[in-house]
Amino acid sequence: MKTLVIVAHPDFDGSPTQNFLKASGQLMPDVTYHVLDQLYPDYQIDVAKERAILAAHTQIIFQFPLYWYSAPTALKAWLDQVLQTKDEERLPNYTGKTLGLVVATGTAEKQFDPGGSEQFTLAEILRPYQALAHKLQMTYRTPLIISQFSYLTEIQKQRLLIQYQQYLTMTATNFTAQTDWFVQRLVQLQQKKPDQPQLAAILATITANQEQLADLKATLALMKGEISDGSN
Amino acid sequence: MKTLVIVAHPDFDGSPTQNFLKASGQLMPDVTYHVLDQLYPDYQIDVAKERAILAAHTQIIFQFPLYWYSAPTALKAWLDQVLQTKDEERLPNYTGKTLGLVVATGTAEKQFDPGGSEQFTLAEILRPYQALAHKLQMTYRTPLIISQFSYLTEIQKQRLLIQYQQYLTMTATNFTAQTDWFVQRLVQLQQKKPDQPQLAAILATITANQEQLADLKATLALMKGEISDGSN
Structure with a gap:
């Protein structure tokens, strides 16, 4: 199984979370890293190139920090441009591919529980991505949530490394x-x-x-x- | 009450729905139109200017077509840049302001009902905006949904005109x-x-x-x- 990790982060190199994940993920075979903000700093996506890359992978992971309850601008620009069907170009077939999410939040995970300060669960907040997977006939995976990375202990980080590597390379858990x-x-x-x-x-x-x-x-x-x- | 309509649409002038709404809305006093894609075609938002405009309005409306289950890129760029709090600049106070949504969909509204082809309701799909209103201590209004505008009859369009004008200028209905x-x-x-x-x-x-x-x-x-x- 080939996995494409599409990262949206306006300061990828400066993010401890993203650096940790990249170091962990790059150890794995068959994982391609794709940092949108570095490839397309002006949000002008190379649609033909992106569609070719999509076609070559069976599992697509959107990896991003949660900004105002959705992915940063770069991923939205990518979605709007790569998935748009106005032109005559044939879309790649997404049926049967897997869509996973790796989402970093600055807010403690329990604040998204019922009664927490955020009012809605992360499952609800991430619904638009689930709806997208449904629309494209892709299999939606339970998102991997990373809350407050900087507060994790060394042991918790080691566990996260395993979890993350498994998320990228396994479909069943x-x-x-x-x-x-x-x-x-x-x-x-x-x-x-x-x-x-x-x-x-x-x-x-x-x-x-x-x-x-x-x-x-x-x-x-x-x-x-x-x-x-x-x-x- | 002063209303700011923030529109995200990559082809505003070419959209029959947006032209109809603008013609209807501009008849109303105290309504400011703000088309992001025309003001900021490169998604580089003038943050200080936008915050000053926000401060001068009590009701904020996000108006957009639903692209892949959220607003087009321009609104996400606006949110990411205008609301970000990394710098020392003082944010405007949003408490007590109202947030409304005017959302156009190309899919029939009933497809978002339970059992419909879209799997999730529009209330669920728009949850990130509701969470945002909650975070900013703004009052969230029931979104005004416009489904398949081009199929509306003249009578339905007249009704929509009234509904839309009321949405922009009334808070209770x-x-x-x-x-x-x-x-x-x-x-x-x-x-x-x-x-x-x-x-x-x-x-x-x-x-x-x-x-x-x-x-x-x-x-x-x-x-x-x-x-x-x-x-x-």
């Missing part, structure tokens, strides 16, 4: 998909650094756990079958 | 406020055209009706009082 993702990452790391015995040990443990879990699931399924056989 | 509004407009018209006896006749009828209605209300209140006295 269930337990099996997550362990598979870790195993895959460890195997890649081991290939790069074959002289680290700890990696092999961790991999062996996780793989053993996965096998044990698979056995337990099979036993459970068998027991359910027996009970169900007995009662019928 | 109950029955008494609406008749008062009509009387006021007729008095103004009569002053401009004193040689039209029909106007005087219409005015006399409406005024008589209003008096009769006031009498009926007083009688009703009296009857309620008597019943309530009798039962206690």
